[in-house]
Each structure stands twice: as C-alpha cells, then as structure tokens.
Amino acid sequence: MGISRKKLLVAVLLQTALSGSNLYADVYRQNIDEGWKFRQARLDNWYDATVPGVVHTDLIDNGIIDDPFFRLNERAVQWVDKEDWIYETSINGEDKVLDSSNQYLVFKGLDTYADVYLNDSLLLKADNMFREWKVDIKGVLKKGDNKLKVYFHSPIKIDMPKWEKLPYQLESGNDQSENGGLLDRKVGIFARKAGYHYGWDWGPRLVTSGIWRSVYLEAWNDLRIENVQLIQNKVNSGSAKLSSVVEIISDDNVSGAVVTVKADGKLVSKETVNLVKGLNKVSLDYTIKNPKLWWTNGLGDPYLYDFTTTVTMNDGTQDSVNDRIGIRSLRVVTEKDEAGTTLYFELNGKPVFMKGANYIPSDNFLPRVTDEKYERTILDAKNVNMNMLRIWGGGIYENDIFYDLCDEHGILVWQDFMFACSLYPGDDEFIESVRQEAIYNVRRLRNHPCIALWCGNNENQDAWFGWGWKRRYEAMGNGYAEKLWNDLYNLYFKVLPEIVEEYGGGTGYRGSSPMSFPGMKSDGVNGDSHYWGVWHANDPISQYNTERSRFFSEYGFQSFPEYESVKIYAPEKRDHDIYSEVMMSHQRGGSFANGRIEEYMLKNFKKPKDFEHFLYVGMILQGDAIKTAMEAHRRDMPYCMGSLFWQHNDCWPVASWSSRDYYGRWKAQHYFAKNAYDMILVSPVVMNDKLTVHLVSDYFKTVSGNFSLKVMDMRGNVVYEKSMPLKTPVNGSELIFESEMSNVLGDKSKNDVIIYTEFETDGKAYTNIAYAAEQKDLNYEKANIIWSAKKADGGFDVTLKSDVFARGVFMSLSGIDNFFEDNYFDLLPGKEVKVHVSSDLSLAVFNEQLKVISLVDSYM
Incomplete structure (x- = not known):
C-alpha cells in the first residue's frame, strides 16, 4: 500500500530549552x-x-x-x-x-x-x-x-x-x-x-x-518513515505471525530511536534501534492472537486493522504512519490433478470460487474519475455479489482509492502489469524504465489485502503462440522471431517475477493471461482461459454450457448502451441506426461487431421493430449469453474455480462488452449477474432435450432448504411440479435433478412453457428460469402489466403484476438521473414484484414518465 499519511499539513517544529531537539518533526x-x-x-x-x-x-x-x-x-x-x-x-x-x-x-x-x-x-x-x-x-x-x-x-x-x-x-x-x-x-x-x-x-x-x-512539495528534518511493509508470514484463525519492515531515512547517525507498531491502538511490537545516515530497514516480528480475518464479499467481514507505525527519539515523535490492513492468508494454487493443472485462490485456507469481471479505466481522461465514481464502481461490483476484479494490462495501475475501496468491500484484485495484446521493445533503456515502474507499483500496493495476483501481461503469450505472431516473424528471417521471443520471455518470466519476489511480500505471480505454461498457448486444462468462441468465432451461445476451463479470466458479449444513454452522445434522429456514422464511430469493433450483435439477435430473438427496441433486445441478448456462461462455470466447480467476464465498465460512451455503460447505467447483464453470482445458485439448463438442475453454493458449510421445480405455461398453469428438502453442497456444485423434457412437458410443446426453479432457505428464495427453446420460438403472449408507485426513501417503490408470463420486464424514465434496483426481470403470472427506484422526480411526474415494457413489446 502507498503509505496513507494522516498528518498535519503544517509541520510543528517545537524546540525545547532543555534539549534543543525537535520534539515533533513531521513531514x-x-x-x-x-x-x-x-x-x-x-x-x-x-x-x-x-x-x-x-x-x-x-x-x-x-x-x-x-x-x-x-x-x-x-x-x-x-x-x-x-x-x-x-x-x-x-x-x-x-x-x-x-x-x-x-x-x-x-x-x-x-x-x-x-x-x-x-x-x-x-x-x-x-x-x-x-x-x-x-x-x-x-x-x-x-x-x-x-x-x-x-x-x-x-x-x-x-x-x-x-x-x-x-x-x-x-x-x-x-x-x-x-x-x-x-x-x-x-x-x-x-x-x-x-x-x-x-x-x-x-x-x-x-x-x-x-x-x-x-x-x-515535501520537506522534513532529521528523519522520516519512507515506507512500511507488512509481511503476513503465517496466518490462521488462531494467530497471525507478522513482520513490519520499516524503511527510515535519517539525516545523521542516531542512537536509541524507538520504533513501535500498534494494531487498533494496541501495542504489538516495540524495538530500540540505532540508525545510520541514509536509508535504514528495521524489521519487527510479532504475533496477533485470534486475529479478525479479512474475507471476500459474501464470505465474511473484510475486517481492516488500523496499524500505526511510529518512530520516536528523545521521547518525541519524529514520524508516524497509519495503514489500514486486512489480515489474511492468500495462495494462488497451481497443482497437478487428474485433469491437468489447477488455478484457484485459497483464502484463509479455503478454496474460493472467483466471481467477477475485468476492469478497464473508467475514463479516457483519467483525472475526471472522481472518488465518488470510484466508490460507485466498486459498490456496483459488490452489490452483484462479485468478489474479484481483474485490472487489465492496457490501462493503468489504479489510484490508491480503488484498492482502498476493494479492501473495504472484500473485492480481490487480479493485477496485470501494463502490457496488453502487443509486442514491446526489449532494449536496456526500456527494460530499466519498466523495472522502476514495477518496483514503484509493487511497493505501493503490496500491503493491500485485496491484491491477489500480479500478472505479467494480457494475451501476449497466446498471441505469440496462437495468433500467428511467431510464424510471421519466423517468415521474415534474420533471427527476428528468436529475438522477440527472448525479449518477451525476459520481461515476463525474469524481470517482473523477480521484482514481485523481492518486493511483493509473498503475492503470487503469473507470466501471462491466459496461460497454461511458458512456451505454449493456453489450453483450458491448465491455468486460465480467455474464451471468445462465442462472439469472435460465432459459436452458438449454448457453447458456454460445454466449454471448460480451470479459470475463465475473460469471455464476453457485446451490447449497446440503453436508449437514454445513447441520446446523450448521439441525440439526433439521423444517428439512431446501428450502422449510422455516429453509432459506427462509437463501436470500435467496426461493422463486424454491429453485424455480430444483429446476427446473434436474429438467431435467438424476433426482429425488433425499431432502433430503441433493438437496443433493449440487445441488452437481453447480452444478459442471457453471459448468464449462461456464469452459471456454466459455477456448475463446473471445482474443475473451474473462476469466472471473470469482460468487462465491468467503459471509458467512454460506446457499444461494448461492458455490463455497465460509461454513465454507470446497469445493463441487463449486470442485473443478471446479481443472481448468477449469488452465494447460492439454483441452475436449470436444457441441452439436447434433457433438463438438468444443479445446486451451487460458495458457503463452507451445508445450508438446508427446500427445492421446487415447476414447468408452467405462459398463463401460469403448472404441467409438472417437484418439491423436496435439500442441503446445499459445501463450497461446490451438485446435480439435484435430471429428466428428459418429454417427461415434464405434459401435453404442452417446449415452445409453450417455462421452467421455474427455486431453493428457499431462511426466508430467502434463490430462483431461476430456464427455457426449452430459443426466445424467438417461444409463444409469449402480450402481457398486461399493471403497476403502481408510492413514495419511498430516496425515490419510489413500484409494484408490478402481470396476467401472463412477461419476459425481460424493462422500466425506464427520461434521462439517466435515476437507478432501478432491479430491471430486465421476468414476471410470473399473477405474482407481485416490488422494485425500488431512486429518483428525485415528484410522484406525478414519475407516474407520467415511467415506461414498462416486456419482450413481446419489442416486436408487436
């Protein structure tokens, strides 16, 4: 962690008549x-x-x-x-x-x-x-x-x-x-x-x-604390064996300086040392009994201790540094098993499935990213049950507040070094600049409990071995390929890991993402994968159900921002076509990407009737695709132990793979992630006319509850039903139901039914819906959605009810100065749903502006 100095901005330079020394010489x-x-x-x-x-x-x-x-x-x-x-x-x-x-x-x-x-x-x-x-x-x-x-x-x-x-x-x-x-x-x-x-x-x-x-400007006398590193040598629930390595710069040789460390105000270590002129490193070893451990979001309290490190001399404080640090053990586990080589994160002795997304900078103009925007970004991850963000290697090492917020909210960080999808110079001057950059950032961030892994680059190794780069340079001759591979290997497998080893305090390192082993492209059996068969290779969305990897560190599907967001950067009616000059400029995947959205949409959905509804259906399409992937990855525990979709955010208003647009508006995908990433997941899926249901839990103990399954038609008539008491698996996935579809359809067609599942425990229901046919082939009926709104804290509570099954219910207001607690949700016939809406509108204006549609309205 960069040292957080909670100090006076003005130095207090007090001289005593007795000693003539500084009682308090702050920076x-x-x-x-x-x-x-x-x-x-x-x-x-x-x-x-x-x-x-x-x-x-x-x-x-x-x-x-x-x-x-x-x-x-x-x-x-x-x-x-x-x-x-x-x-x-x-x-x-x-x-x-x-x-x-x-x-x-x-x-x-x-x-x-x-x-x-x-x-x-x-x-x-x-x-x-x-x-x-x-x-x-x-x-x-x-x-x-x-x-x-x-x-x-x-x-x-x-x-x-x-x-x-x-x-x-x-x-x-x-x-x-x-x-x-x-x-x-x-x-x-x-x-x-x-x-x-x-x-x-x-x-x-x-x-x-x-x-x-x-x-x-920074000015000081006598001595100052340059850096404090907290090394977590051995941590469990009974004790934490820690070391504080205190770097002190002194103007002169000093005898009898006292270095103390306090945790939450309690003295844990004190040592009297002699300092020499220049840089001194003082190491203090100590143990905290029965520590409050730091846990990720959903598993426990991400407790942060207030550590205070102080240097005193002649009974006067010379310098003092405060750090907020979570005590935890964290390992990146890559071990051989019967299938290949694992990749998972072990927190406080427990394997933890990583649920999250890839993060890019939140603006092209970085100083515009306010503390409030950082907080919203991290809370938007926490509030949909994420426990990891991957900081991608083509952006920046983020501002301190990003990591502070991840510490506070239990979000682990997979931290790339800043190299992505490219080859870089390998000359001595470039490498030395990188070395200093890496040392600075590893030292700055190493005390953060959120830092889970340092990774050398994004996709450079796969590009060399799998994208044809190696062959192209080999074809040039002149030893270019050998030189470039040596440069790549030197940077990612020598220079950077040596820096992490020396300065990182035990944090794990991987040379590239994705990566199985150095010297080969990723394979899914060993290490992590970036799966782009769906989207780039035009694989069907159902392929997510069968694609396997030990850890999915990238996968994604595009959509446009919602209509109210588009109107901010493309307000003219002539812009409102996905192939217009403006919309194409705000789509950096080119005509391929817009065409790919349209192609997938027409394979899976009925053709929307206009531009606004095209954007809406695109949201459902993206949400369905990534929901399919998230659930498939979790069903495959413990073979798969991580699912990080691409991407959490945007740097400008654009059509992209993000689940939140540039303005912070949640797309359907982000709403869908809330259930798909919940601590308990009930996951029904239909493949090859067979229905299976898995129950997945991230808890370290069993949870008792009741499971129910209903196959119903669009008016809510139940044609098949099953209910039974169940216990969740411990930190794993379990198949709890399977049947041929023909056995659960009754006299209905698979185009006429939905499959509703629920696991209820302690008054909370974990629900999910599966479909036996493509959305375009389902016989949805026009829904009569009745709603009413009443004032509530910070906005309104809206109660909705439909006479038939309503797919993808979307509520919207004019502008983007509002937030819907839930949206793009499915509404069962006759069942009331209440959604809180944050808005400053009056009730009359709210009632006038609120629009409610479902999927049928996009084409009828």
Whole structure:
C-alpha cells in the first residue's frame, strides 16, 4: 500500500530549552494545485489549467475543443497529441520549507514525456506515466516566488523515430494509428503510457499529456518513515505471525530511536534501534492472537486493522504512519490433478470460487474519475455479489482509492502489469524504465489485502503462440522471431517475477493471461482461459454450457448502451441506426461487431421493430449469453474455480462488452449477474432435450432448504411440479435433478412453457428460469402489466403484476438521473414484484414518465 499519511499539513517544529531537539518533526506537504496555466509550445496564448488534469480537458474547459465523446468530435482533436504543451505555475518558497534539511518536489504522475524546470533549472526528464517522480530541490527553491514549468513533449514526435528505426513492426493491433493520421505507424508500444489511449476495440484514440496525478512539495528534518511493509508470514484463525519492515531515512547517525507498531491502538511490537545516515530497514516480528480475518464479499467481514507505525527519539515523535490492513492468508494454487493443472485462490485456507469481471479505466481522461465514481464502481461490483476484479494490462495501475475501496468491500484484485495484446521493445533503456515502474507499483500496493495476483501481461503469450505472431516473424528471417521471443520471455518470466519476489511480500505471480505454461498457448486444462468462441468465432451461445476451463479470466458479449444513454452522445434522429456514422464511430469493433450483435439477435430473438427496441433486445441478448456462461462455470466447480467476464465498465460512451455503460447505467447483464453470482445458485439448463438442475453454493458449510421445480405455461398453469428438502453442497456444485423434457412437458410443446426453479432457505428464495427453446420460438403472449408507485426513501417503490408470463420486464424514465434496483426481470403470472427506484422526480411526474415494457413489446 502507498503509505496513507494522516498528518498535519503544517509541520510543528517545537524546540525545547532543555534539549534543543525537535520534539515533533513531521513531514510538511504543500500541494501545488493552484495557479496553473498552459499553452501550446509553439504559440503564445496562455489559458487557465487544472491540475491534476490533462491537455484535452483543459482545452475543453477553455472552449478550444468540443467534447470528444459527443457524436463525431473525436475526429477533430487528433491534432492535440502531435503538439508540445507547456504548463506553468508559481510556488511560494516559505521559510518552513527552506529551513528544512530535506526539500523535494514530488509528481505522483506525469503523462508522459515531460521536462520539469524550477527557476529555469532542469530538474527532471520524465518518461513513464506509471511511476512517481521525486526530485531534490534543495538549493534550487528560493524564498518568495519560484517558477515551476513542465514541458510536455508530443508522445508521437518522441516515439516516431523509434518506430522508423526498427527493421520490423512490433505487433500492436489495437493501436488506432490510422484514426490518428499516422497510417500504419503504431507507436504506442514505445511509450510507458496507458495503451488504451491509442485506441482499443472498445475505446477511442485520445492520446493525452498532462500532470495527471497530484504534485506537491515535501520537506522534513532529521528523519522520516519512507515506507512500511507488512509481511503476513503465517496466518490462521488462531494467530497471525507478522513482520513490519520499516524503511527510515535519517539525516545523521542516531542512537536509541524507538520504533513501535500498534494494531487498533494496541501495542504489538516495540524495538530500540540505532540508525545510520541514509536509508535504514528495521524489521519487527510479532504475533496477533485470534486475529479478525479479512474475507471476500459474501464470505465474511473484510475486517481492516488500523496499524500505526511510529518512530520516536528523545521521547518525541519524529514520524508516524497509519495503514489500514486486512489480515489474511492468500495462495494462488497451481497443482497437478487428474485433469491437468489447477488455478484457484485459497483464502484463509479455503478454496474460493472467483466471481467477477475485468476492469478497464473508467475514463479516457483519467483525472475526471472522481472518488465518488470510484466508490460507485466498486459498490456496483459488490452489490452483484462479485468478489474479484481483474485490472487489465492496457490501462493503468489504479489510484490508491480503488484498492482502498476493494479492501473495504472484500473485492480481490487480479493485477496485470501494463502490457496488453502487443509486442514491446526489449532494449536496456526500456527494460530499466519498466523495472522502476514495477518496483514503484509493487511497493505501493503490496500491503493491500485485496491484491491477489500480479500478472505479467494480457494475451501476449497466446498471441505469440496462437495468433500467428511467431510464424510471421519466423517468415521474415534474420533471427527476428528468436529475438522477440527472448525479449518477451525476459520481461515476463525474469524481470517482473523477480521484482514481485523481492518486493511483493509473498503475492503470487503469473507470466501471462491466459496461460497454461511458458512456451505454449493456453489450453483450458491448465491455468486460465480467455474464451471468445462465442462472439469472435460465432459459436452458438449454448457453447458456454460445454466449454471448460480451470479459470475463465475473460469471455464476453457485446451490447449497446440503453436508449437514454445513447441520446446523450448521439441525440439526433439521423444517428439512431446501428450502422449510422455516429453509432459506427462509437463501436470500435467496426461493422463486424454491429453485424455480430444483429446476427446473434436474429438467431435467438424476433426482429425488433425499431432502433430503441433493438437496443433493449440487445441488452437481453447480452444478459442471457453471459448468464449462461456464469452459471456454466459455477456448475463446473471445482474443475473451474473462476469466472471473470469482460468487462465491468467503459471509458467512454460506446457499444461494448461492458455490463455497465460509461454513465454507470446497469445493463441487463449486470442485473443478471446479481443472481448468477449469488452465494447460492439454483441452475436449470436444457441441452439436447434433457433438463438438468444443479445446486451451487460458495458457503463452507451445508445450508438446508427446500427445492421446487415447476414447468408452467405462459398463463401460469403448472404441467409438472417437484418439491423436496435439500442441503446445499459445501463450497461446490451438485446435480439435484435430471429428466428428459418429454417427461415434464405434459401435453404442452417446449415452445409453450417455462421452467421455474427455486431453493428457499431462511426466508430467502434463490430462483431461476430456464427455457426449452430459443426466445424467438417461444409463444409469449402480450402481457398486461399493471403497476403502481408510492413514495419511498430516496425515490419510489413500484409494484408490478402481470396476467401472463412477461419476459425481460424493462422500466425506464427520461434521462439517466435515476437507478432501478432491479430491471430486465421476468414476471410470473399473477405474482407481485416490488422494485425500488431512486429518483428525485415528484410522484406525478414519475407516474407520467415511467415506461414498462416486456419482450413481446419489442416486436408487436
């Protein structure tokens, strides 16, 4: 964890008449976020700037460019990344800084090629977006006004010569160089910068520059705590054997310094040490009896201890650091079994099935992602029963608050290093930059209980062995293939794992995702898989039911955002066609992807009658597909022990594989995930005219309840029924019912029935519905849905009831300033359902605006 310093912003420098020593010499920090201005380097016009920020948002704020997310505006801003930019502000050199023996300027993030000047003295030449830059300014900072200037070089101009120098192109298929006016010159892989800024198959090409994280002055005397690492040596419910490794920087040799560690205010370790001038590492070993363990969402309390590490000298506090840390044991288990090699996560001695999604950055303009948006993003994972997010390797190592929130809410993080779907340079300068980036981020994040795994890259190994890259470079000759494989192997199987081993405190590492073993493509039998047969290969959705892997770390299916979201970025009626210029621009999979949505839809659903209903049916299509996959993976426990769909979120408004659109609106898929990822799942499925039902549980003990199955027609008439008491399996899956469909249909056709299942325990019903035919072949009747609304806390409670079975009931209001607790749900005949809606509308306006439709309404 990056050290969380809950300190005074002003140093308290107290001198005593008796000793003349500092009783309390804390670190003084002065944020530099005021008075910034910027200009295009070759022009003279200055404009106000926001720091943290990026050039694009400053240009938007000053009315120089329009919102690139609106309609086709992205095309008009491709000039921005070809220019150099200058940012300036003035710093007041205060006595309390100038009188300190240590004075530093700290940039938490510079994007990307930046020269930093203080009073025209060149302090720093930065070249990596992913790391902190810290520079000694003692003797450069002066009393009064000081000019701080940051000169950002165009990443295109810096990296183009690197591309031109190579005798071959490095694979980087998602770099939208053509959209940027660069033809085939894919230069993004040369910069240690977020790969998705150059475009991806769900994102625009918006190559940013700027001071994207905070910048501040830091000053201190005598000594300071540089870092605290908590190593969890051996943890169980009876005791936690821990070590705190405290890094202390001292101005001088010091005798008799006292280092203490407290957990929740209770002293757990104290040691008197002698310090030498410079960096000191002090290790304190201790045991906490009967610790409160940290658990993932659904399994228990993600308890966080408040650890306080303090250094005192001459009975006065010199520095103190607070960390919130969860105590847990966590192993990545890869062991041989009768089928191959496992991949699962063992938390506090228990195998845990991972339920979650892949996460990409929440905006192309990263400083726009507020703390509130981070909180909403993590809560949206927690509230649909996820316990893991995978931070994908083409984005960023996330802000501290992301990991803090995952700690608090019991969400594990699979953390990729920032490499994805590309080949990268292997020269010494590039590797050294990566080394420093990796050391910084592993050290920053290592104390977080949420960090479950470091992974070298996304799909680079599979691309080499399975996508034809190896063959293409072999065909070029000149030893290119051998060189590139050696570069790949060196980075992902030597450099990065060595850093995780040295600095990671025991966190597991895998060289690539997906991966079985180094030197081969993934196989599903060993390690994790990215399954794209459904979607990319046009496999039927039912293929999810039979595709197997030890761990699915990617799979997905596309949809558009809902209509109210589309109207924000494509408001004109002429835009409202999936093949319109605007809708195609907001679909980075191209005509293939929009055509694929339509193709799958017409295979599975009746043709929607207009654009708005096409978007709605697309939601149901996506939701059904991914629900099929999630349930199949869980039914296959313990062979399969993880299901992370692609993807949790979007970075701009777009048609994509996300379950939540850019504005945070839940798609049907996200609503469906809530039941599919619940702690108990009852999962009926019809394959080859055979009905099976599995009962799945993530609990570590049996749960007693009652199972019931009803096959009913569209008016609710039951044609087959079975009920029995059952106990759930322990942390596993069990087949509880099977039958030929002919035995449960009575005199009905499979097109005329639904299969309703329920497991009820302690007053909670876990329900699910299966279908024996494709949605387009089911004989749904026009539903008369009666609803009423009444005021409730923060909005309204809506009660709905239908005379016949209503598939995919969708409620909507104008705009997106609202949230539906449930949506796209199925409504049984005669059964009331109550849904809470968050809204600021009056009851009269709410009643006027609320629209309720079901699937039949999309084509009738």
